[in-house]
Amino acid sequence: MAAPPVTAVEAALSRRRRFTTPLAVLLVLALLAGVIVLIGGVAFAIWYGRESTPHYADATEHFKYGSIGAEPRSGIPYHVWQALPRLFPEVFRPAVERGAGPYSVFGFLYETDADGKPRDLPIGLSRRTANGVDMVWFNCSVCHVGTWRMDAASPPQIVLGMPSNNLDLGGFVNFLLGTAAVDMALGPENLIEQVEANGEDLGFVERLFWQYGVAPRLREGLIERSSRLMPLMHVQPAWGPGRVDTFNPYKVVQLKVPAAALSKEERVGASDFPSIFLQGPREGMQLHWDGNNTSLAERNLSAAIGAGVTPETVDHAAINRVAEWLQNLPPPPSPMRPDPAQVERGQRIYMGQWEPGQWESPPDGLSCASCHGYRAPDGSYVFQGKDIDRIGHVERIDLVGTDRGRFDSYTEEFRQRQLDKIFEGTPYDFQHFRKTEGYANQPLDGLWLRGPYLHNGSVPTLVDLLERPEKRPVAFLRGIDVLDHAKGGFMAPPCRPEADRAALGAHRPVMCFDTQQTGNGNAGHLYGTGLSAAAKAHLLAYLKTF
Template structure:
């Protein structure tokens, strides 16, 4: 049986049907691909548009772990934060947490170490969990009555543990280190129990890691040259204003005058803030507005005009307004305290207020007033770091056009007379932490220790913390050797009470230990 011949018309129809079927198949494939891409796009979009912040009902938890808005502009992805100890065991002294840099860890209700240290908050930014600093980073420390005691973590006291300069230098090394390449990073993430699916890995490769490293490179290029010009900060100290000259206003470190390059100072206590409204605040008294001081400090922690969480900051500020320091555990002789109070009231109270039993009295003719550097005689580097040029930029640019625009900053000629509440927790003393104990502060400047150990938290019976002498060329086994001969570290000045007879100094010290 033979098949019938195909006519030309039928052959054309077959070819046309074949083409139509092929086009239909291609259209179907394209439609499927489009729908798949659309679904993937929606999933990706949902992931990268997810922004959320944990809420802490308890105000102390909020202070220690709540976000103030620093993560979007300055933070480290949580997954990277978690794996850095494994990637850099030498930097972390073999530990699996950040205590090597002085970060403090609390335990949860089950007695387990908390995931993040005090002062590190977490926020989801464009679908990625990110961590960075909050107020408690600089304003939470520890103390122990005896060397064998467990450390007491105390909110609102100065951080006496955190070596922030060393931590920042470690973070800067990430920007160029090959160990942070995607494949190596993903491998360590898996070892640490952090799971990323195929889509997560794609997002990290093309988005998260390039953006993080690019931002880190820019910050490193701006800030590291300045840090290289300065002596090591050491624990409990930070440069207050110079970093945001560079980061907020784009000033080159090389453009800073030699006089303004070293603005490193001690981290302050932040107890009982409400009575301070209207006093000259910051070490040099350059602002009398608590709200502006708080926003300025938040910028130092990494927030920007766009990312700042005003509500979170104001909630902390309201709590700190009436937060009292813990009572001094020192038990000096009551009769010596009474004699010392008479000496103090005659020579010190008008500048600093005074302690009356369990209550600190914020009263004095010169409290909160700026004492001229020519009379005070302390190291002037922190004062000189705050310049009139910088002040003008603050007032012109920061929060411009908003209700938060700065308008109260001023340039001063000295350091402010500050209240001394919680004095027992605030060692070392002077604005740059250059005098280890209260007893040493009553010595003539030339008799004060030239180098001593910082970063300790055992109370010294002479006020402040145990701070043995040290040799700068020989780092101590524990702590940091603070050298007062280096620029910005001078321990001269504030020679008040140094000429008192030794018996009267002892009585005055007894009274000061009750603050």
């Protein structure tokens, strides 16, 4: 029997029923979901792909706050930097209670805004948006800006290019990687809560990004860095304010050499931050404390790696801009005003024009000016040795006799890794690093701002440097920026290492420096110690004018 004919209305209803079956509904939903995911993915890619770097028209501002490329791989999110004082109030309380910038507890220096309040970030912290996240980390100035005061009641004067005599970088590293990295306070939920408590409205999408991307990645990165660096920090004496181990962290973090693989002789190499005044005349000299490179460009690039840049993130143009600015950056003139007659007699001694009775034991033929250059009558610095030109040349470790730690920390094996693995295959690969036989003779421009003295800062004042090692202070306070007008350098009263270390607390930018600890020895550099008392006083008067 034939089926009845299907009307047009029935056909339409049949097609509608077929369209509204569960399978069709699922297809529509899947299509809509795909569109939503696509839109969300595009939005996420745009947000995550944001890259920007603040530009400072003024070279001085660029030096203080401009990025050199350390933030993407080594930095932490800006919002986390701002939240850490809230997450760890017991660490930052001393600074917060006195109304100072919170990170001044580690010796970071803050400039003030028009209202007299600390600026948002301290000197030496730069910002860069990388992968959609506003990041902060170090630039060159974090280690090369310091302060001085005429007396304890005077306000601090900030000097660009002098060694940072305030920054306790080791204390900050121990806090960030030894405490914060493994603390539950950095868990995503708590971290996001504190970021928003600081006044930042993340919004729904950005909150998800922080929950599942930024916060876990930050935590994992800090823990990984901690696992490499903290075993090294645990076997080293505290660096203290104004000092850093230049190359050992470089080995364990950038080159991923296990700390346990470092020999006992090389694993303690802490030394003072150097001054970076007048870099132009130093081109071709043996640079770094041990004179291991004669290229300013390579020295600068190596220092930038120590600050956290990588071959992938380094901003060569930003570093070159700083380097060009430093070519002619002079130190400020010394505010000390010794007796002019003594200065004149001291200058003759410094230049090797000795008189009978000035020496208790005869000199070795080299004058101070032979190795360090000298201050001209017009106040400029002469970067050339007198009679025998030894300025910027390495003296053998057995002759200079100072602590071996920094010298031994730079090994031939590490040098080879630098040449083979850093910037390999690029126009910037290292070529000039060498293992030397000792320490380089340094120019003394800005000497009044460079205490404590010797490469490891183990001798507090110029008066102490002119004494034989057995008469030099065994332990003294580091980190005070008040000038010592009598002795030359900064005030450094004696201390008792164990008692004063406990009394000062774990996170204070002043420490009791113990010269009996490994790497902190104050022996050597006997030049001038054989002068008579009167001749030493004259020489000191001249040195105070540098």
